[in-house]
Amino acid sequence: MISFEDFKANTDDVLARIAQACLVAGRSPDEVQLLAVTKTHPAEAAEYVARYGLKAVGENRVQEAIDKKALSPTSLRWELIGHLQSNKAKLAAEHFDRIQSIDSAKLLTFLDRAASERGRSLTVLLQINAGRDPAKFGAEIEDTPRLLEAALACKSLRVEGLMTIAPLSDDPAVAQRTFATLRELRDSYAAQFGVPLRELSMGMTGDLAAAIAAGSTQVRVGTALFGQRSLVGP
């Protein structure tokens, strides 16, 4: 685990990259939130995030997040950015402030029921496989209108927008196309369904400027803040 001083320097740097990308895109830096991705790092990583003054962390596994959350400042918001299985929906609905990885009607049903049983309203994003990457989770583009319709009918869920992960590629045009596609889908569904779908969660360490150019409102960054994750996992 890196020192807080190194983390602070990295975060200053990432925020400067975000500000620069906003400047180029003619956008205000206030429109783009930095979600610090703490997966595979110890609970200390979440403590760094809070100490720096960022508001939220992203995790991709339910149990890992729950374990860290118990040790972390209560002011932080926890967002699930990894694939969620229906059998973990109850736990996820209890412990996360937002779930970004909604990609099936079945998952919606489980989460809506879990949130309703807890008497809470849970905010969610729909994860779309906008890059048509066979290696990625996320709803297929063709299935998204039906999924959105189902999500909007869930009484205990609030759909705030869309999320995507660009396919891994050496060609920057692949990520650019993916982000442009998500933006176009959002604009068209927002008009079609009469809902704002304000949040566009897209962009990571390697492609955040391209995502911001395409309208990202939240970049999810791990490596540029905490360094490389070890391949063996947590």
Ligand SMILES: *Cc1c(COP(=O)(O)O)cnc(C)c1O
């Ligand atoms: C790990 C992860 C990130 C962060 O990726 P970096 O390249 O380390 O910035 C962002 N989004 C999702 C869904 C992830 O799983």
